[in-house]
Amino acid sequence: MRRRRVAVLSALVLVAGLLGGCATQEQDSATDQAEIAADGYVYGYAPVALARTRANMICLLPVNQLYSQSAMSGPETRVVVAPNADTLYSIAWLDLRSGPVLLTHPEMGERYFDFQLLDMYTNVFGNIGTRETGQAAGSHVIVPPGWHGETPAGAAVIESPTWDAWVIGRTLVESDADLAAARAAQQQYAMTVLTSPIPDAPPPLPPTDCGNNPAPQAIAGSGPKVFDELSAILAANPPPEADAPMLEQLATLGVTPGATPSSGEPDDVTAMAAGVVRGDKQIVGLASTSSGGDGPWSSLQDAGRYGTDYLHRAGVAKIGLGANVPEESMYYVARTDAGGAALRGDGDGYRLHFPADGLPPIDERGFWSVTLYGPDMFFVANPLGRYAIGDRTPGLVRGADGSLDLWIGAKPPASGPSNWLPAPPGEFVLMLRSYLPTDQSWTPPAPEPGR
Incomplete structure (x- = not known):
């Protein structure tokens, strides 16, 4: 009888072990799927942010038409994160299923300008302007992937890697008096579409739902439905x-x-929900911390490629969607001061001290600014x-040795407002832009607390 009980107990232990092993394998599998979903969320974040931005903007700006901003950006400009206060923007969303698009510009004299071309994965595939193509009047044809058709004589051809693309034009404004020019x-x-629609093109992006499009800055809030948006972009x-x-x-x-994966297998949907949370933490963590060097400035050194x-x-899409390639413009972002404390406008403010030989190194055709x-x-x-201060700000006062001090805070310094960049009472972020940089290894000075 005792042997029988032992045998039964042994069988129960074996079954329990097998069940425990299955449970562990299931847990491991769920963990693996959540990790895949997290990686997939990170992968899809930039194209989804771009597609949402496009959806919102084409409610006002039809595709394949160039819209030029007539006023400088201000606090009411809240479509694309981190707008600059240096240039007038010209924007176009291209749908190359309709055929190649011809972009022309006049002789630009000494004025800096640039048309940046981005594919739907936020890679920069071309620049038309001061640095890349020069100031002379120009004609450029942007063609869809694999295009082999005819193009206008004398026009330079740029092939887009994707059927949808974003054109960001920037035209420098030297001063308030220069705005009209x-x-x-x-x-x-x-901008002109050249030919009729292409029959074998992939399907278009989903139609926009004006007034109800999800915000580009709140992607994680959509949970697993983010993967539906990504699937549409992939198609x-x-x-x-x-x-x-x-x-x-991702196919697993x-x-x-x-596809519409958010309505798929329950276990997959659960994994996607967990992946959104995990992936978003990675992105927020990267965007909220400094990298590259010992100081508080992080550099978008490899933006655009x-x-x-x-x-x-x-991470770039989170804080600077549409960032250009480093040879066109460098972007430096600071959220903390020299001691590592978060930047805040209350208190005594901050000083940015540029030695006479330590100003942002730029080509004579370029410019720089610090934006808050x-x-x-x-x-x-x-x-x-005033939302930015830089080399074109009127009335900047230099030190006797040629150095430049910029003051940042909620209150102006004792020396007056000439070198002051106003800040809100709470936390803020600084971005130093350097257009046509000549030394990409240069780093801005750390914000020093106190006056």
């Missing part, structure tokens, strides 16, 4: 071959071109209406 230059920009804009390993992983969750560094791509944003990366209203 900058507008006049913009009015001579022109409309086939990604580069280098993304194949990531796409294979049902994330494939044109991301390859398979999807986390870097997502709230934590959401948009301008904050202030009594001066």
